[in-house]
Amino acid sequence: MSYQPLLMSFDEAAELRTHLNTDSLLGRSIATEVAALEAYLPIGIEIPGHGEAGGYEHNRHKQNYIHLDLAGRLYLITEDERYLEYAKTMLVEYAKVYTSFELNTSRDSNPPGRIFHQTLNENMWMLYASCAYSCIRHKLTDDEIILIENDLFRPMIDLFVDTYAHDFDIVHNHGLWAVAGVGICGYAINDQASVDKALYGLKGDSVSGGFIAQLTQLFSPDGYYMEGPYYHRFSLRPIYLFAEAIERRQPEIGIYELKDQVIKTTTYAVMSTAFPNGVLPALNDSSKTMDIKDEGVLIATSVCFKRYSQDDNLKSMAVHQDKVWVHGSGAALSDGVANAGELAGFNWGSLYLTDGAEGDRGGVSILRHRDVNKDDTMALLWFGQHGSDHKLHSALDHGHYDGLHLSLFNHGQEVTHDYGFGRWVNVEPKFGGRYIPENKSYAKQTVAHNTVVVDGKSQNNGDTATAEARWGESHFFVAGEQAQGMSAFIRDYYQGVDQQRSVIMFEIEGIAKPVVLDLFRLTSEQPHSYDYVMHYTGQIIRTDFDYQTESKLKPLGESAGYEHLWNVASGKVEQGSLVSWLHGQSYYSMVSSAQGGEVIFARTGANDPDFNLRSEPVIMLRQHGTNHLFANLYETHGYFNEAIEASTDARGQVASVTVLAHTDDASAVALELTSGKVVRVFVSNKVGVNADTESSLVVDGECVSFKGEFFIEQ
The missing domain is CATH 1.50.10.100 (Chondroitin AC/alginate lyase)
Known part of the structure; x- marks a missing residue:
C-alpha cells in the first residue's frame, strides 16, 4: 500500500x-x-x-x-x-x-x-x-x-x-x-x-515566510523565544508535528539538522527554564500553571529522545509527565525509562540563554542549587527584549514591562513570583476567555513584577514601540558549587536612570538552604522615587519594625497598575527591615538594608469591579534619592506542619543586611547573623568584568580589593 x-x-x-x-x-x-x-x-x-x-x-x-x-x-x-x-x-x-x-x-x-x-x-x-x-x-x-x-x-x-x-x-x-x-x-x-x-x-525564498524561515528566525542562538516559555511551549506542537511529517515524506530536507539542530536547541531552551516542579516561569503573557506536561513539551520530550539524545533529563521529565507521546518515539522513551533504574528529578543546571535572533538582545539567567536532600533552589533573572512585535496586529503584543524581573523557587514552590497574564482561559463569562482589560492596566505594568518601579511609572512609559527598541545586557554569569551569581543592566528604561541587578546564591555554614542576595542598584543625576516590588504567597509571620494598618482601603496610585493595589499597611524604617512569611511548610525571610525608607504592604484588587484580578499580597520597599542600592537577603528556614503541630526555626539566622559602599567599580554589603558572625559580599559593577578583573572600593576607611565578578568573605 x-x-x-x-x-x-x-x-x-x-x-x-x-x-x-x-x-x-x-x-x-x-x-x-x-x-x-x-x-x-x-x-x-x-x-x-x-x-x-x-x-x-x-x-x-x-x-x-x-x-x-x-x-x-x-x-x-x-x-x-x-x-x-x-x-x-x-x-x-x-x-x-x-x-x-x-x-x-x-x-x-x-x-x-x-x-x-x-x-x-x-x-x-x-x-x-x-x-x-x-x-x-x-x-x-x-x-x-x-x-x-x-x-x-x-x-x-x-x-x-x-x-x-x-x-x-x-x-x-x-x-x-x-x-x-x-x-x-x-x-x-x-x-x-x-x-x-x-x-x-x-x-x-525561505526568508519572508514559511516553516524554514520560522525555524531560522524565531529563536536566539541559544534557542530562547522572545515571547517567553508559555508561548514557546505552544510553538513546539506545530514544530514537531510538521517536522515529523517532513522527515517521513521529504527526508532529503534534513529538517532535524537544520541550522545546527535548531529544533533540539530551542526545545532544550524551553525545557531548561522550567521550575523544579515542572511549571514554566510566567514571563510576559503567561499562565501561572502551564508546565512540562503540556502536549507540545510531551511530544518534544519523546522525539528529542528518539532523534537526538538519550538524555537522563528527558527520562526524568517523562517520569514527571507520567506519559509519553503515543508514537514510535514515545515507545523508545518508555523503554529508556524502564531500563534506567532510579532516576533523580530533572536538573538542567545553571544557565544563561541569550535573546534575539543574533543573541544580542539580552536574555535570561538561571541559577540552580540541589542540596543533599535533592531539594532544588532556583533563581531566575530576566532582561531580554520586549515579548512582542508591534508591526503585527496588536493581538500579538504579549510583552510585559518588567526588565530585571526576579523569581525565586525552593521547597517545591515559588518563593517570589510573577503575576503572569490577566486572563481566565476559556472561561466564557470572563471576557469570553480572552485577555481581560486588567491585563493591560495591571499585569503588563512594571509594578506587577518583581523589579523596581521609578516614580510610580512603568518602564519605557508602558509603550510597546519604545520597549521594543531597548533590551538588557548581561553583566556576568558565574555557575559554581558553593557560590554562583548573575548580573545584568538595563539602561534608559526610565529616562536618565541606569539599573543593575546582581543576584548571588551561596551557602553559609549552619544555614540549611542557600541564601539569595539581591543587589539592585540605581544611578541617576536627578532625584527619584524608587519602589522595590516583591510578590509572594503566604502569611506574614513577623517584622522587626512598626507599621500602621489602614482602616479604610485606598489604591496606592492612579495609574501604571498602582490603581489596582490596595494600600493595606505601611511603616517607616530607619535601620533596615525584616519581613518573614509562611508558605506551605517553609518559612521565608526578606532582610533589607533600606534605611530611612518605607515598607508598604499592598494587595491586588482595587478598581476591579468585576473581580478579574486574583487577590495577592505584595511587599514594596520605597526609597527616594539619586543613586540607591537595594540590598535584600532571602533566607529559607524552618519547618511547619499544622497536622502534627510542628513548627521549628520560625526565626531565620540572618539578622540584618548593611550596605557598606557602592560605586561604579563595586558594591559591598555585610550580612550579620543572629550568632554575631558577619559575612561580607563584594560585587564588581565594572562593565565587561570577568574572572581576572580587579575591583576595589573603600569600606570603613579601608581600601578593599578583590578579583573576579564577586567575592564572599565568610
Whole structure:
C-alpha cells in the first residue's frame, strides 16, 4: 500500500499494538488516550455553528478535533472499527457544511475563520483533522475522499494561503501554526504545491515566510523565544508535528539538522527554564500553571529522545509527565525509562540563554542549587527584549514591562513570583476567555513584577514601540558549587536612570538552604522615587519594625497598575527591615538594608469591579534619592506542619543586611547573623568584568580589593 499515515506507519502502529494492556509508560499512555476517546464517543457527533470565544460552540469544535485525532491514531493501533467510523463520520459531516459557514466574527484583531473566531484555532483544527484523515484515508471510498478533500481541506488551505496571505507568512507562533497546518494538510491530500508554500513561504525564498524561515528566525542562538516559555511551549506542537511529517515524506530536507539542530536547541531552551516542579516561569503573557506536561513539551520530550539524545533529563521529565507521546518515539522513551533504574528529578543546571535572533538582545539567567536532600533552589533573572512585535496586529503584543524581573523557587514552590497574564482561559463569562482589560492596566505594568518601579511609572512609559527598541545586557554569569551569581543592566528604561541587578546564591555554614542576595542598584543625576516590588504567597509571620494598618482601603496610585493595589499597611524604617512569611511548610525571610525608607504592604484588587484580578499580597520597599542600592537577603528556614503541630526555626539566622559602599567599580554589603558572625559580599559593577578583573572600593576607611565578578568573605 503506497499511502502511509503521516506520523505513524502501519508497521509502527503494529509495534505500538503490542503495548496494549501493559503497564509500561507507553502502555499506560495508550490506555489514557483510549479512556479519553471512549468517554467522548457517547456524546455523539455535533457540528455547531459560531459562538463566543471560549463558549460552548468554540469548545465543542475544539473537542471535536482533539478526539478526531485520537480516533484516527487509535484506530491504527487498536484496529477498533468504531474509531474508524467515528473519524470518518466526523470528517464527512464537517465537509458537508464547512463552505456554507460564513466567516465568524473576530473578537480581537486576529482574522476570523469559518469555524472559530480567530484563524489560529482554525489552523489547529486543520492540523489535527489532517493527521486523523491520513490515518484512515486508506479505508475511505473514492467519493468520501473527494468530498473531504474538495469541500473541507482545500477550502481551508485557500482561506489561509489566499484570503489571509498577509498572515500566512508572519514569522511568529501564529505563523508556525498556519504553515504547519497547511503543510500537514498538503501532505495528507498529496498537494505538494501547498506543502512547498508551507515550507518555503509564499515567495518561495525561505526568508519572508514559511516553516524554514520560522525555524531560522524565531529563536536566539541559544534557542530562547522572545515571547517567553508559555508561548514557546505552544510553538513546539506545530514544530514537531510538521517536522515529523517532513522527515517521513521529504527526508532529503534534513529538517532535524537544520541550522545546527535548531529544533533540539530551542526545545532544550524551553525545557531548561522550567521550575523544579515542572511549571514554566510566567514571563510576559503567561499562565501561572502551564508546565512540562503540556502536549507540545510531551511530544518534544519523546522525539528529542528518539532523534537526538538519550538524555537522563528527558527520562526524568517523562517520569514527571507520567506519559509519553503515543508514537514510535514515545515507545523508545518508555523503554529508556524502564531500563534506567532510579532516576533523580530533572536538573538542567545553571544557565544563561541569550535573546534575539543574533543573541544580542539580552536574555535570561538561571541559577540552580540541589542540596543533599535533592531539594532544588532556583533563581531566575530576566532582561531580554520586549515579548512582542508591534508591526503585527496588536493581538500579538504579549510583552510585559518588567526588565530585571526576579523569581525565586525552593521547597517545591515559588518563593517570589510573577503575576503572569490577566486572563481566565476559556472561561466564557470572563471576557469570553480572552485577555481581560486588567491585563493591560495591571499585569503588563512594571509594578506587577518583581523589579523596581521609578516614580510610580512603568518602564519605557508602558509603550510597546519604545520597549521594543531597548533590551538588557548581561553583566556576568558565574555557575559554581558553593557560590554562583548573575548580573545584568538595563539602561534608559526610565529616562536618565541606569539599573543593575546582581543576584548571588551561596551557602553559609549552619544555614540549611542557600541564601539569595539581591543587589539592585540605581544611578541617576536627578532625584527619584524608587519602589522595590516583591510578590509572594503566604502569611506574614513577623517584622522587626512598626507599621500602621489602614482602616479604610485606598489604591496606592492612579495609574501604571498602582490603581489596582490596595494600600493595606505601611511603616517607616530607619535601620533596615525584616519581613518573614509562611508558605506551605517553609518559612521565608526578606532582610533589607533600606534605611530611612518605607515598607508598604499592598494587595491586588482595587478598581476591579468585576473581580478579574486574583487577590495577592505584595511587599514594596520605597526609597527616594539619586543613586540607591537595594540590598535584600532571602533566607529559607524552618519547618511547619499544622497536622502534627510542628513548627521549628520560625526565626531565620540572618539578622540584618548593611550596605557598606557602592560605586561604579563595586558594591559591598555585610550580612550579620543572629550568632554575631558577619559575612561580607563584594560585587564588581565594572562593565565587561570577568574572572581576572580587579575591583576595589573603600569600606570603613579601608581600601578593599578583590578579583573576579564577586567575592564572599565568610
